[in-house]
Amino acid sequence: xxxxxxxxxxxxxxxxxxxxxxxxxxxxxxxxxxxxxxxxxxxxxxxxxxxxxxxxxxxxxxxxxxxxxxxxxxxxxxxxxxxxxxxxxxxxxxxxxxxxxxxxxxxxxxxxxxxxxxxxxxxxxxxxxxxxxxxxxxxxxxxxxxxxxxxxxxxxxxxxxxxxxxxxxxxxxxxxxxxxxxxxxxxxxxxxxxxxxxxxxxxxxxxxxxxxxxxxxxxxxxxxxxxxxxxxxxxxxxxxxxxxxxxxxxxxxxxxxxxxxxxxxxxxxxxxxxxxxxxxxxxxxxxxxxxxxxxxxxxxxxxxxxxxxxxxxxxxxxxxxxxxxxxxxxxxxxxxxxxxxxxxxxxxxxx
Numbered sequence: 565x566x567x568x569x570x571x572x573x574x575x576x577x578x579x580x581x582x583x584x585x586x587x588x589x590x591x592x593x594x595x596x597x598x599x600x601x602x603x604x605x606x607x608x609x610x611x612x613x614x615x616x617x618x619x620x621x622x623x624x625x626x627x628x629x630x631x632x633x634x635x636x637x638x639x640x641x642x643x644x645x646x647x648x649x650x651x652x653x654x655x656x657x658x659x660x661x662x663x664x665x666x667x668x669x670x671x672x673x674x675x676x677x678x679x680x681x682x683x684x685x686x687x688x689x690x691x692x693x694x695x696x697x698x699x700x701x702x703x704x705x706x707x708x709x710x711x712x713x714x715x716x717x718x719x720x721x722x723x724x725x726x727x728x729x730x731x732x733x734x735x736x737x738x739x740x741x742x743x744x745x746x747x748x749x750x751x752x753x754x755x756x757x758x759x760x761x762x763x764x765x766x767x768x769x770x771x772x773x774x775x776x777x778x779x780x781x782x783x784x785x786x787x788x789x790x791x792x793x794x795x796x797x798x799x800x801x802x803x804x805x806x807x808x809x810x811x812x813x814x815x816x817x818x819x820x821x822x823x824x825x826x827x828x829x830x831x832x833x834x835x836x837x838x839x840x841x842x843x844x845x846x847x848x849x850x851x852x853x854x855x856x857x858x859x860x861x862x863x864x865x866x867x868x869x870x871x872x873x874x875x876x877x878x879x880x881x882x883x884x885x886x887x888x889x890x891x892x893x894x895x896x897x898x899x900x901x902x903x904x905x906x907x908x909x910x911x912x913x914x915x
Contacts, residue, residue: 699756
């Protein structure tokens with residue numbers, strides 16, 4: 565390449581940077597996308613941020629974790645969001661997409677703990693499930709008495725175990741783009757599959773074949789994809805005492821007058837059980853910040869400081885009143901230090 569072309573290319577890069585800076589300054593409102601589970605917590609922080617005079621109240625959209633990551637990783641600039649909510653950690657492929665599209669500096673902030681719950685109407689029978697029974701209810705294929713995989717034959721919960729309700733299996737849950745769906749697979753379906761000795765052996769012999777088993781949900785109506793809006797599931801459960809729904813603990817807490825949680829292996833989805841790790845559906849929640857937008861889109865650093873403040877994310881903070889389970893103090897202090905310092909995520913920490 566000639567010196568002239570190199571100079572033109574460099575000038576274009578600089579102009580592009582200033583074009584972004586100018587455009588982003590024109591956007592004086594933080595834009596946030598992502599997880600429906602984290603949405604109510606981030607919305608609460610956004611409202612507090614707006615009231616405190618830190619800047620305009622950020623725009624928060626519920627797109628699902630996967631959809632949020634796609635938008636977040638699409639690039640740097642005014643058209644792209646500054647922050648994404650996530651009900652699971654960023655995946656290696658998503659991190660690589662970010663890097664490929666110029667989103668080089670990502671700040672991962674663990675904001676609290678959630679309990680992934682299976683809930684039902686308060687008018688329904690009290691239910692205690694094992695993760696194996698959840699797998700039996702929802703997997704596309706299950707082992708028969710000889711250990712051979714067959715299409716799921718269970719129509720009613722009582723077909724799985726006579727002690728379970730004598731009603732048809734109907735579970736309302738999130739779509740594949742949701743981080744809650746990913747967490748449900750890993751925390752419930754994978755662990756439920758491992759309870760079968762034949763599938764545990766399959767995991768050792770052929771991990772890909774095993775993954776296919778626990779990742780495949782039946783499509784005969786027993787599992788109903790209810791979209792990214794968890795409030796839709798809440799409404800359907802209130803109307804149908806025989807149905808069950810999958811969503812984060814905060815939605816159960818918020819709708820405790822009409823809904824109750826299903827015990828998993830004898831432990832109810834309650835704050836203390838989730839915090840102590842006794843409840844098997846416990847999972848971390850995150851926000852991811854585009855560091856390249858900090859100082860360009862006004863207020864991102866102040867918004868992050870509000871999110872990780874004691875008054876927001878401690879056990880006595882306003883997010884706990886929304887249903888967020890607080891991190892242990894020592895961990896919260898480390899998260900706060902890392903977030904305020906905008907410490908970026910390195911590739912070797914992404915799975």
